[in-house]
Amino acid sequence: xxxxxxxxxxxxxxxxxxxxxxxxxxxxxxxxxxxxxxxxxxxxxxxxxxxxxxxxxxxxxxxxxxxxxxxxxxxxxxxxxxxxxxxxxxxxxxxxxxxxxxxxxxxxxxxxxxxxxxxxxxxxxxxxxxxxxxxxxxxxxxxxxxxxxxxxxxxxxxxxxxxxxxxxxxxxxxxxxxxxxxxx
Numbered sequence: 374x375x376x377x378x379x380x381x382x383x384x385x386x387x388x389x390x391x392x393x394x395x396x397x398x399x400x401x402x403x404x405x406x407x408x409x410x411x412x413x414x415x416x417x418x419x420x421x422x423x424x425x426x427x428x429x430x431x432x433x434x435x436x437x438x439x440x441x442x443x444x445x446x447x448x449x450x451x452x453x454x455x456x457x458x459x460x461x462x463x464x465x466x467x468x469x470x471x472x473x474x475x476x477x478x479x480x481x482x483x484x485x486x487x488x489x490x491x492x493x494x495x496x497x498x499x500x501x502x503x504x505x506x507x508x509x510x511x512x513x514x515x516x517x518x519x520x521x522x523x524x525x526x527x528x529x530x531x532x533x534x535x536x537x538x539x540x541x542x543x544x545x546x547x548x549x550x551x552x553x554x555x556x557x
Contacts, residue, residue: 378434385532386520386524386529387524387532390535390536393532409547417473417544420543421467421473421475424479424540425465428457428464428537431457431530431533432458432461435450435457445511446510448506449507450513453493456485456534457482460483476541480545487534491531493527494525494527497515500514
């Protein structure tokens with residue numbers, strides 16, 4: 374069961390990176406941005422709900438690895454959790470309320486989480502980069518597993534933060550586009 378869950382989450386992480394980068398690229402180009410606004414304009418709840426689902430899945434995955442598989446989180450894993458867990462509530466409230474402005478509250482958490490995850494992934498590949506953040510507990514350079522040889526828990530976390538950030542960017546674009554529309 375453990376191998377199946379880890380592999381499934383690894384595949385989802387790869388898909389999240391592909392979707393996140395694709396969405397970010399589309400948002401970076403005027404043509405892509407225009408297409409997304411035409412396609413999703415007026416449906417701001419969808420990106421909020423998608424980002425919430427990613428946060429819920431990432432939270433459940435981290436809880437599975439620590440509470441069921443009994444893998445002890447390192448210090449950087451805890452910091453990533455500190456950034457991810459509140460996103461479940463912030464994005465959940467935003468989805469229920471249909472508030473496209475929720476991106477303003479979720480963006481700092483997702484950005485900090487992605488930066489920590491990026492450092493954690495780099496540390497897994499180059500342990501010499503440790504600046505003393507990992508004191509007690511397991512070393513931050515420890516990879517409990519590597520799905521397909523490169524997808525670790527930190528990589529999964531980074532993929533989730535990346536996709537959430539891309540969805541928040543889409544939400545920001547839709548929110549700004551809605552503000553520009555004349556009120557009749």
